[in-house]
Amino acid sequence: MIERIAAAYPPKEQSACxxxxxxxxxxxxDPLLAERPLGSTEPQKRQPCTYRLGPPGEDRELTVHNKTDxxxxxxxxxCCLFDSGDPSRCDCAxxxxxxxxxxxxxxxxxxxRTERVRDCIPQLAKSINDFYSKGxxxxxxxxxxxxxxxxxxEFPPQNASLEALQARLNLLVSADVLVELHVTDTTIFS
Numbered sequence: 001m002i003e004r005i006a007a008a009y010p011p012k013e014q015s016a017c018x019x020x021x022x023x024x025x026x027x028x029x030d031p032l033l034a035e036r037p038l039g040s041t042e043p044q045k046r047q048p049c050t051y052r053l054g055p056p057g058e059d060r061e062l063t064v065h066n067k068t069d070x071x072x073x074x075x076x077x078x079c080c081l082f083d084s085g086d087p088s089r090c091d092c093a094x095x096x097x098x099x100x101x102x103x104x105x106x107x108x109x110x111x112x113r114t115e116r117v118r119d120c121i122p123q124l125a126k127s128i129n130d131f132y133s134k135g136x137x138x139x140x141x142x143x144x145x146x147x148x149x150x151x152x153x154e155f156p157p158q159n160a161s162l163e164a165l166q167a168r169l170n171l172l173v174s175a176d177v178l179v180e181l182h183v184t185d186t187t188i189f190s
Contacts, residue, residue, distance in 0.1 A: 001095050001097065001098050001099075002073045002095050006018060017048065017075060017076045017077075017081050018073055018074070018075050019073065019074045020072075020073050021073070021074055022070075022071040023053055023066065024065065024066055024067070025064065026051050026052065026053055026064050027056065027063050027064070028062045028064060028074060028092060028094070029049065029061045029062070031046075031047040031049075031050060046078075047079060048076035048077075048079040048080035049077075049079075049080075049091050049103075050076075060105065060150070062185055062186070062187060063186045064094060064186075065186070066096070066189045067189065068096065068190065071096070072094055072189055074093075074094060075092055077089050077090055077091060077092050077127055078090065078091045078092070087123070088122070089123055089127045089130065090120070090124045090127040091103055091105050091123075094187065098141075100144075101146055101187060102124050102128055102143060102144070103148055104120040104124050104147055106119050106120055106148075106149045107149060107150050113149060114161050116147070116149040117162070117165055117183055120145075120147040121147075121165060121168055121169050121181075122172065124147070124179075125169055125172035125173050128143060128173050128179060129173060139176040140177075141178070142179075143178075143179055144179075144182060144187075145179050146182050146183075146184060147181065147183045152183060152185055169181050
């Protein structure tokens with residue numbers, strides 16, 4: 001699958017949107033906007049998703065466990081494959097062979113948890129549809145959509161709200177792709 005992504009989205013100047021990560025554990029995050037220098041009127045430039053190694057750190061990260069010999073590829077979608085001026089796509093995808101997981105980060109305080117998950121849905125759907133329309137995702141493919149919002153829900157969903165959000169996501173995605181929605185800060189490739 002990573003070859004299809006690279007072919008569909010040729011590299012832009014000085015920007016590596018795809019990174020192979022052979023590490024057994026790494027952490028992915030969507031960098032916060034840097035503080036604007038006092039008096040500056042320059043528009044703030046958002047940065048693509050990044051990874052780091054080491055022990056768990058911030059609560060704004062997705063921890064990835066790779067229990068295989070194959071690398072997991074981090075594909076920076078927002079601010080890399082697509083321009084940072086277009087926030088309609090999710091932040092990144094994680095790819096190992098034919099397995100893909102789309103990730104959207106939405107962090108905030110303890111309140112508004114369900115709203116943050118709801119805010120992830122259109123961006124995840126738009127990215128999944130883009131990958132499907134470019135022939136990256138084959139018909140009848142199942143993908144995982146991860147809403148990394150600062151808390152973890154049980155899967156399969158144990159509440160009607162999360163089930164409704166998963167149904168909404170599947171309604172927004174092409175009929176030929178099945179999407180599972182997970183609200184989590186950890187994912188495992190085995």
